[in-house]
Structure formats: structure tokens, C-alpha cells
Amino acid sequence: MAGFNKPTDMPVDQVKAMRARGFDNNQIVQALQRNGYSSTQIFDALNQADLVSGNPGFGEAPYGQQPYGQQGAAAQPAQPMQESAQGGGSGASAEEIEELVESVIAEKWESISKEIGKMAEWKSDIDGKLIKMDQKIESMKDDFDKLHQAIIGKIGEYDRNILAVGSEIKAMEKVFSKVLPVFTDNVNELSRITDAMKKKP
Numbered sequence: 001m002a003g004f005n006k007p008t009d010m011p012v013d014q015v016k017a018m019r020a021r022g023f024d025n026n027q028i029v030q031a032l033q034r035n036g037y038s039s040t041q042i043f044d045a046l047n048q049a050d051l052v053s054g055n056p057g058f059g060e061a062p063y064g065q066q067p068y069g070q071q072g073a074a075a076q077p078a079q080p081m082q083e084s085a086q087g088g089g090s091g092a093s094a095e096e097i098e099e100l101v102e103s104v105i106a107e108k109w110e111s112i113s114k115e116i117g118k119m120a121e122w123k124s125d126i127d128g129k130l131i132k133m134d135q136k137i138e139s140m141k142d143d144f145d146k147l148h149q150a151i152i153g154k155i156g157e158y159d160r161n162i163l164a165v166g167s168e169i170k171a172m173e174k175v176f177s178k179v180l181p182v183f184t185d186n187v188n189e190l191s192r193i194t195d196a197m198k199k200k201p
Contacts, residue, residue, distance in 0.1 A: 006036045006037070006038065007035065007036055007037055007041075009041075010041055010044055010045045010048060011032055011035075011037055011041065011042070011045045012045045012048045012049050012052070014028075014031075014032065014035075014045070015028055015032075015045045015046055015048075015049040016049055016052075018031060019049070025046065025096075026096055028042075028046070029042055029046075029096070029100060032045070038107055039100055039103035039104045039106075039107055040104045040107050040108065042100070043100055043101070043104050
């Protein structure tokens, strides 16, 4: 039903109330389905009501009592479930119970399938993120290799520049070694001339 919010509770109290009014399990199931309850909720509620009331199980009445819906009739021993289904008793027939169980299993399987689908989507998302992370790591490795090569190149260039400067310094030393004695002689000669000029009147 469009726009109908499905109930989330377990309708145990409703099951008890309808049983008290003489409803059989088949009528209870149909009524609860019309109210929007799922097969799982109905099945669990029937079992819970059986446990609370002390009944032996869904579709059976205690020995010496009437099946659900026949409390007002004369007391007689309860018939097995197969006989109830064949004899048209007011309890749910074996076929109805089987259909309800199959419906519950189908709902459970649908829920499990959704969870499996979510897990598959999560795995796909994680795989995609891992692939992107691997690509980023590879890119970072490439950048690091390029940076490493650039640093090595700069160091080599620096070494070459140092060697060139050293060669120039050695060449200047050779030049100075040749020029310096002549310059020293000239300075000495200039000093002698200056002293001689000072001695003249």
C-alpha cells in the first residue's frame, strides 16, 4: 500500500486479543497482514503467544483442549496437526503453515541478499580506494625518484663548480708567483729612490 508505514512491533497482544475473540490462526494471519505486518512478525508473534499462554506450538492445542477458536466447544483431545489440516479444524492447516514458513524464509533471504549486496558494494568501494591509493603511491615514488635525480645533478654541478674555482685559484697563484717578485723589486727600488731624495739638501 503506497504511503503506508509498516509497523515495527511484534503484534503479540493483538494475537492474544483475537484468539480471545475466537479467531483461528488463519484469520489472525490474514488480519495482521492487512494491518501491514510482515510474515516474519506474524510468525514470531504467534510463537511468542504460544509460549506465553503455555500452548505447545503454532497450530496445535494442549492435550484435552480445543484448537484456537473453539474454546467454547465441548472439550476433546486435540488431534494431530495433519488431522486438523484434513478435518477442517479452526487452526491453521499444514499447507497454510508451510506457506507462512516459506514466506518467512523468503523475507529472511531477501534481507540476507540485501546485506550481501551491501557487502559487495562495500568491497567494490574499498577495492576502488585501494587502486587509487596504489596509483598515488606510484606517483609519489616517481616524484621522489625525479627529486632524487635532481638533487644528485645539483650536487654534481656543485662539485664541478668547486673544481673549476680551484683550478682558477691555482692559475692565479701561478700568476702571482711570477708577478709578485717583480712587484716586490719595484717597491724596493721605489723605496730606495725615496730615501735618496730625502737625503738631498
